[in-house]
Amino acid sequence: MADIDRLEKVDGFKVVGTRPNRPDGVDKVTGRARFGADIHAPGMLIGKVLRSPHPHAKILSIDTTRALALSGVKAVLTSDDFGDVPAMHQATLHNVMAHNKALYEGHAIAAVAAVDVAIARKAIKLIDVEYEILPHVTDVDAAMAEDAPLLHEDNFTSGIDPKPSKPSNIATWSEFGHGNLDEGFSQADIILEREFTTEATHQGYIEPHACLATYSEDGNSEIWCTTQGHFLVRDTCAALLDIAVSRLRVTASEIGGGFGGKTVVYLEPLALALSRKAGRPVKMVMSRSEVFRSTGPTSSSSMRVKIGVRKDGRIIAADAHLNYQSGAFGGFIAMLGAMCAYACYSLENVRATANEVLTNRPMQASYRAPGAPIVNFAVESVIDELAVELELDPIEFRLMNAAKEGDRSSYGPVFDQIGLIQTLETARDHPHYQATLAKGQARGMAVGFWFNFGGLTSVSLNVNFDGTVTVSVGRPDIGGSRAAMCQMAAEELGIPYDNVRTIIADTSSLGFNDTTDGSRTTFANGLAIIRAARGAIRDMCARAAKTWDIPEEAVEWVDGCARPCGSNAGDFEPMCIAEIARKSPKTGGPIAGHHEVNAEGAGVSFAVHIADVKVDEETGRTDICRYTVVQDAGKAIHPAYVEGQYQGGAAQGIGWALNEGYVYGDDGIMQNPGFLDYRMPVCSDLPMIEAKIIEIPNKGHPYGVRGVGETSIVPPLATVANAICSATGVRMTQIPMAPPVLLKAIEKNNKQV
Amino acid sequence: MVKVILWGGLRDLADGNSEFEFAATTIHKVFLRLIAEYPGLESELEDNVSVAVDGQIYRDSLFVSLPENAEVFILPKLQGG
Numbered sequence: 148m149a150d151i152d153r154l155e156k157v158d159g160f161k162v163v164g165t166r167p168n169r170p171d172g173v174d175k176v177t178g179r180a181r182f183g184a185d186i187h188a189p190g191m192l193i194g195k196v197l198r199s200p201h202p203h204a205k206i207l208s209i210d211t212t213r214a215l216a217l218s219g220v221k222a223v224l225t226s227d228d229f230g231d232v233p234a235m236h237q238a239t240l241h242n243v244m245a246h247n248k249a250l251y252e253g254h255a256i257a258a259v260a261a262v263d264v265a266i267a268r269k270a271i272k273l274i275d276v277e278y279e280i281l282p283h284v285t286d287v288d289a290a291m292a293e294d295a296p297l298l299h300e301d302n303f304t305s306g307i308d309p310k311p312s313k314p315s316n317i318a319t320w321s322e323f324g325h326g327n328l329d330e331g332f333s334q335a336d337i338i339l340e341r342e343f344t345t346e347a348t349h350q351g352y353i354e355p356h357a358c359l360a361t362y363s364e365d366g367n368s369e370i371w372c373t374t375q376g377h378f379l380v381r382d383t384c385a386a387l388l389d390i391a392v393s394r395l396r397v398t399a400s401e402i403g404g405g406f407g408g409k410t411v412v413y414l415e416p417l418a419l420a421l422s423r424k425a426g427r428p429v430k431m432v433m434s435r436s437e438v439f440r441s442t443g444p445t446s447s448s449s450m451r452v453k454i455g456v457r458k459d460g461r462i463i464a465a466d467a468h469l470n471y472q473s474g475a476f477g478g479f480i481a482m483l484g485a486m487c488a489y490a491c492y493s494l495e496n497v498r499a500t501a502n503e504v505l506t507n508r509p510m511q512a513s514y515r516a517p518g519a520p521i522v523n524f525a526v527e528s529v530i531d532e533l534a535v536e537l538e539l540d541p542i543e544f545r546l547m548n549a550a551k552e553g554d555r556s557s558y559g560p561v562f563d564q565i566g567l568i569q570t571l572e573t574a575r576d577h578p579h580y581q582a583t584l585a586k587g588q589a590r591g592m593a594v595g596f597w598f599n600f601g602g603l604t605s606v607s608l609n610v611n612f613d614g615t616v617t618v619s620v621g622r623p624d625i626g627g628s629r630a631a632m633c634q635m636a637a638e639e640l641g642i643p644y645d646n647v648r649t650i651i652a653d654t655s656s657l658g659f660n661d662t663t664d665g666s667r668t669t670f671a672n673g674l675a676i677i678r679a680a681r682g683a684i685r686d687m688c689a690r691a692a693k694t695w696d697i698p699e700e701a702v703e704w705v706d707g708c709a710r711p712c713g714s715n716a717g718d719f720e721p722m723c724i725a726e727i728a729r730k731s732p733k734t735g736g737p738i739a740g741h742h743e744v745n746a747e748g749a750g751v752s753f754a755v756h757i758a759d760v761k762v763d764e765e766t767g768r769t770d771i772c773r774y775t776v777v778q779d780a781g782k783a784i785h786p787a788y789v790e791g792q793y794q795g796g797a798a799q800g801i802g803w804a805l806n807e808g809y810v811y812g813d814d815g816i817m818q819n820p821g822f823l824d825y826r827m828p829v830c831s832d833l834p835m836i837e838a839k840i841i842e843i844p845n846k847g848h849p850y851g852v853r854g855v856g857e858t859s860i861v862p863p864l865a866t867v868a869n870a871i872c873s874a875t876g877v878r879m880t881q882i883p884m885a886p887p888v889l890l891k892a893i894e895k896n897n898k899q900v
Numbered sequence: 901m902v903k904v905i906l907w908g909g910l911r912d913l914a915d916g917n918s919e920f921e922f923a924a925t926t927i928h929k930v931f932l933r934l935i936a937e938y939p940g941l942e943s944e945l946e947d948n949v950s951v952a953v954d955g956q957i958y959r960d961s962l963f964v965s966l967p968e969n970a971e972v973f974i975l976p977k978l979q980g981g
Contacts, residue, residue, distance in 0.1 A: 321976070516980070516981060563954060563955035600978060600980050664981050665979065666980060
């Protein structure tokens, strides 16, 4: 068979690169699509959670007698219902249900299952909990103080040597870099050192957490839930409830946003445990307040950044220290922030250090490029200030110092092929950057970096008897990935897009798939689908060869048909996929392809954002007048959905920059757990965000695909801050730059001037 | 020969050393060699690292072939959102 195992395709695409309608579109706009809460089961109970009203308290006793006695209550759950779990799952278990201590306001204390929601709500009020209230801490810097209340008496900071002799709230210390900072700074003509703070933001998905769990008397169980990774839900719940993985089948519903926040379990193990106790299906749905108070926001932070440059514009040394608040349990976000801090720059002397700090807040969860936007705000603000000091164009200054292939990255390895310089040059030459500013407006820009991932992937591709194709994948579709999957299968098979349907299969239908996160889905699923399609093509060519009685090597696959090739192949009419499929029962049985892989080679990516803003100096309100994203996609399979990712990341980043943020009172209680007081941007807050796709093929993917989902949220915080500085002369060092905060800074600046 | 570099967080588990040069043809063999010399690295290498080979990052691929003179940089496990 000719050339079937070719790995790369860089041009001549027929389906890839087009913009067909998404397969799930009609169901979503008509309301037919079934999300987490849109499912019911016979005999279904409703589960509700009793949550801690205190940010930090010992649980002295829980008396469930009165709740259990209430008519209609079928089960009550506390931490006593869970046994020991492997160490890797302990924090998850203690987060889904408090053990001994409530560690934040909203921490789950107990749960009930009742015949309806009214009884369930009444029942949780009948659970008597005796607390001993403890001092609390929600601020990242206060949590590191010597006399701060300790969340975990057994927490000794990891990552430093020697191991500390006293426990603290610093969970982990990490450090990255190379070169000699002292030497570097001694050669600098200008050194700027600045401090920054950012507040925690929520991922803000519109659909709250929801699930339906059914535990059967025969030991088999099922969960339907909204999640970014149903295989993760399966394996975690199986571990927490000590049941065999094969006994639990998890189906992912349609998902109304996740952005990293649905990469952990909250309700699912509770619903399954309640179902096991009650012997009936249990459905649970969070309120918006519960989502804010109990599920993973990203970190708040305090940071110090110090950068030295020579007069010729060369950055000679760069240092950063980050303190990221990671909620009641340790995480990894500060470490990722430290890795990303200076990744855009070619530096000989660089260091980034980070503390992961425990506080009485919800356990932090990933949020789109976790950790990167926070530190990027600090670093890109100082870079911008340096460009002003040096009287250099901000893009030219970044180009002079941009990381390129062969440079040692600030996080360690040397870069292989990367496209930062091309991205910066495209931004510089973009009509937006070249446009004259409208009166009263000012411009800012920033660059950003993110890693992107691949991971464990298992897909199946079935050729139906009519020649249409069904593809089964194991990652929930959040941003239109089913369309891209159909396109890649259609491209490879040489058939129309409409002849391919992609479904998200349940956990019993495929091998393990990593979660839809890390910008991996189009990259990793796509890679596997292409190889699965090639397997099916190989089989179809072999069947045609047998039919024609010629060697398999004398058959090629062109435009959806097998055809003889070569001088000795003979003269046969092409045999197309529908004919081969129709005859398949007599030529060897069903035709399918599948592929299982740990997809590596995702390739890092960079983005440049440009913003024009207008600041009302009487109110402190900032309007985004024009906004452009320039980013490398490797190869845009479905350009409209790539643009959508760019626009979505920018919109979320703008919200983070200008308004979003957790507000805590002195009592440690979140003051704004609703969309009225937690101000996310809506359509009327934003202009049409322009998206410029650059395509520098990623050599790790047959079509050159690179992840696009996360990088676009990295630059907006700094982009908007830099634009505001251009507009007002005020260098903001805290996020969000909400109108009252900005107004105060403008007034302070005016007094100084 | 390949050049192996540990990120700062692993240095203490390798008696303060972070750079090595030895012969190895796969990531797996790099790990075995490091663990033989520094047993304290075992659990970290088992669960908590990614590996960059000449800049290409691998999260979980033990049997990647290493080119002669490759740089093998051992990083923390990476995770996205």
